[in-house]
Amino acid sequence: MENLMQIHQSLTDTPKEFLRRGLMDEIDWDGRLICIKGFRGVGKTSFLLDIVKEKFAEDKGCLYVNLNNFYFTKRKIYSFADEFYKKGGKVLILDQIHKYPEWDTELRECYDNFPDLQIIFSSSPVLRVLEGHDNLKGIARVYHLEGLSFREYLNFKGGFDFKSYTLTEIIENHQSIAAEITQQVKPLAFFNDYLETGYYPYFINSKSFYREALLKHVNLALEIDVTYLNQIELKYLPKLRKLLQIICSQVPFTPNVSKLSHDVEISRATVMNYLRYLKNSRLINLLYSNGDEDQMKKPDLVYANNTNILYAVDPENINNRNLRTTFFYNQLSYKYKVKSSDKGDFKLESKYHFTVGGKYTEPVDSGSYAAADMIEEGKGNVVPLWLFGFLY
Structure with missing residues (x-):
């Protein structure tokens, strides 16, 4: 344990550029069992270490450990937590819980036997933390660390402190909100860079190798998260990679399951399963008319x-229409229900119909809205597209 404490101290003492994530303010810190899920490279480890620094900097009873450490091939989480608890431990932070067998059983044992111990753990987005683990239902609270919102990116790159807004606030007050922001910054000067290299925090260390870093994590997600956690044989990995490439070369598109089945050489049922796996791993998004995400639909x-x-997987499929709709869906879907619309591109919260386009885009009727690119401020039912990056 002493060695792990030294690693904890070294990691928390190492100076680094601080990128404060909005999720920090959304977590109920009274929970005794908190899960942080997120895509590879999205910054889960940095987020956990930032939790230590912001919430428990002066608390010697807090310990961060990475379960990749070979120490945990010979030591059970429960046994380790027991020793830590008896020595006065209060907060145990476990990184990469999905690497550890029977993690759910041991977390439950810790919860039942150490009433004053808080456990915060991270996992792959594919891991079913509550589904299929009844022993954690009602006690574990699950949060998703998404990529950077445009607001978070802008705050970091420009040294600003812009706050987030609700969807209702943006729809009803977008003119005054945009005017306040544009008095301090020209958001469109940062927008294209964000679309290409701003969603993941790799740019902090090196923008030059951003795509290479992202492709590495995409492949790791396919090789480990999607295949291993869904118990797919590794020999099917090339088919998963081919399906993702086909998708990225055509999106947004209405899937022809029969054609995808033929092109990838898998069954129709497997295509549907793979689409769900890719969505759960945060590689694609699926849009439904009624919000029903039944795996058979x-x-x-x-x-x-x-x-x-x-940009990383198929840069040849880059066009304004694709970028705009993908950005809009991505930034909205984190907190709000997004469906397809019969009079626009998207239907939000079952009542707001939005058409997404360029600077001259208009709502289809008086009861709908437009998200227009290349404008700093909107008017009426026309809202600047970039402003939807301020939802979290």
Whole structure:
């Protein structure tokens, strides 16, 4: 344990550029069992270490450990937590819980036997923390660390402190909100860079190798998160990679399951399963007309999860229409229900119909809205597209 404490101290003492994530303010810190899920490279480890620094900097009873450490091949989480608790431990932070067998059983044992111990753990987005683990239902609180919103990116790059807004606030007050922001910064000067290399925090260390870093994590997500956690044999990995490439070369598109089945050489049922796996791993988004994401139902449209993935996986499929709709869906879907619309591109919260386009885009009727690119401020039912990056 002493060695792990030394690693904790070294990690928390190492100076680094601080990128404060909005999720920090959304977590109920009274919970005794908190899960942080997120895509590879999205910044889960940095977020956990930032939690230590912001919430428990002066608390010697807090310890961060990475379960990749070979120490945990010979030591059980429960046994380790027991020793830590008896020595006065209060907060145990476990990184990469999905690497550890029978993690759910041991977390439950810790919860039942150490009433004053708080456990915060991270996992792959694919891991079913509550589904299929009844022993954690009602006690574990699950949060998703998404990629950077445009607001978070802008705050970091420009040294600003812009706050987030609700969807209702943006729809009703977008003119005054945009005017306040544009007095301090020209958001469109940062927007294109964000779409290409701003969603993941790799740019902090090196923008030059951003796509290479993202492709590495995309492949790791396919090789480990999607295949291992869904118990797919590794020999099917090339088919998963081919399906993702086909999707990114065509999105947004209405999937022809029969054609995808033929092109990838898998069954129709497997295509549907793979689409769900790719969505759960935060590589693609699926859009439905009624919000029903039944695995047997074909989605109306398939999108890349975010614009950065488009640039990395198939840069030949980059166009304004694709970038705008992908950005809009990505930034909205984190907190709000997004469906396909019969009089626009998207229907939000079952009542707001939005058409997404360029600077001259208009709502289809008086009861709908437009998200227009290349404008700093909107008017009436026309809202600047970039402003939807301020929702979290």
